[in-house]
Amino acid sequence: MGSTNSTLSKIPNVEELMQETGFTPAHIVRLYDRFEALDKEKTGHLRPQDFGAINRLAMNPIGDRIIGAFFSPGQETVDFHSFVRILAHFRPADKKHPKDPSMPEPVNSRTSKLKFAFQLYDQDKDGKISRAELLQVLRSMLEMQVTEEQLESIADRTIQEADLDKDDAISFEEFRKSLEKVNIDHKMSIRFLR
């Protein structure tokens, strides 16, 4: 009876969170339950080990990078607000609201999703995907399946195609350009039920 309200009242600044991320109260409640389920020691924060306990994620070739995306540089724990903010990137884009240039970029827009994907590559956060960073991702996704020469070859070719200003690295704009035909909203969205 009114357990929505009782769960929601446990979360500080929940109105602001909903406004910022666009999640409905029901979604927030479910995400909170999920957060609590992952937070086995009930500390109110999640650490990388808590994510590591999810089997499907441990199996994912870039699982570690995804976990890393939840933690800001220098932070060792993530609280519920940050957890929800990151997940908000994966909400399907809102088709109804017209683009209002004065408002800040919504967290689930195409650009934001692209930025998220970009960050998975750009681990040192210098705004460019260097050849080494690209190689690292390729190595995670392919590991034993191809040789080192093949990996280097693939990396070279990819940079060649995407790098327009020939600085041997891929900037965010070049990244965006090379993915302009991809349906980002479809690929990087998770449909939250109810």
Place this chain on the structure above:
Amino acid sequence: MYISHLWERQCLCCCVNSVSLSIPLPHSLSVSGIIAKELSSLEQEIQELRASGTTLSSEPEFEMADIMYFCRRGVESIVDDEVTKRFSAQELESWNLLTRSNFNARHISLRLSVLWGLGLFIRYSFLLPLRVTLAASGIGLLVVLTTIVGFIPSGWTYLSEKIHLMSYRICVRSLTAIITYHNSENKPKNGGICVANHTTPIDVIILANDGCYSMVGQIHGGLIGVVQRAMVKSSPHIWFERSEVKDRHLVAERLSNHVADKTKHPILIFPEGTCINNTSVMMFKKGSFEIGCTVYPVAIKYDPRFGDAFWNSSKFGMVNYLLRMMSSWAIVCSVWYLPPMSREEGEDAVQFANRVKAAIATQGGLVDLLWDGGLKRGKVKNTFKEEQQKLYSKSSINATGWPLK
């Protein structure tokens, strides 16, 4: 007291029957998770990405966007994953007036609140005390009578069987468990092993209500220990000391000896090793399948609309769990006895175990998962990651002249 209980059982039976003629095929009770998972496979997604990619050559190659597939899958698993959700109670599509089942916090109108209040009153002030009394008398009788029979030198197997059955029937009544047994002609016989999917410790009582089994387990201290010791006086159960549990050979030996003796009842084993929430069947441990005798599979499926029987051992202790059971409306379940199976030529224990598991999953309408229930507490192996990598490389990198490993 017994008469009033009979009346209560009648009422509930009518309710159950009016709601459903028989336990419906569980597919209709779908578990709705938080998210709708895309069912497309890795290959399909990579193909789609290739179609919208920038490479001009016709050969499939790496695309920067490939990472999105793994990214999305990863985040999906963070939000909701197959294994973790098996260890929490199943969600219902419509509310059954129990607060504990109200998961997604629906708004409850005044009328519904009144009904809920009425239900609460009935459950806690009428049903609960009745059931607790019954349970206490059931267990008490079990202990006392089995000890008495134990003193009689000749054993009196017939009498011991009757006592066990009677006590279990009282316990079943105390939970108001309404059980439908299907295919009783396949009931386990002496000299075999009965395997079933595990949802709750109550599974034992539900099966023992209909036949005599020898239980296997660790001997505990306290009240349960007393009950265990009393039971073993009148019929042969297999209780292990804590230290003996680790010794696999000892365990296997005792089980084989028991099975070889045809006068002893079939052994009841739950190969999953832990309680799962009754929407799926997880990996069966191969120990019981190595012994080489006939296996009688049994599928148990609970209807969660009247009370969720799943024991979430990390959330509730035993006493708390029993109280919740006794204050639900009823425990409604179906038990299917499947035809006996034996290990075939050239089949090893693991394959046999999987075959039995598949049969149980099909009959009970449960999802057949290959994950280990022990993953509740542990981590997954690296081989799974390699599988993913292999799959990705096959569907993406296939350039000419490059031999793939």
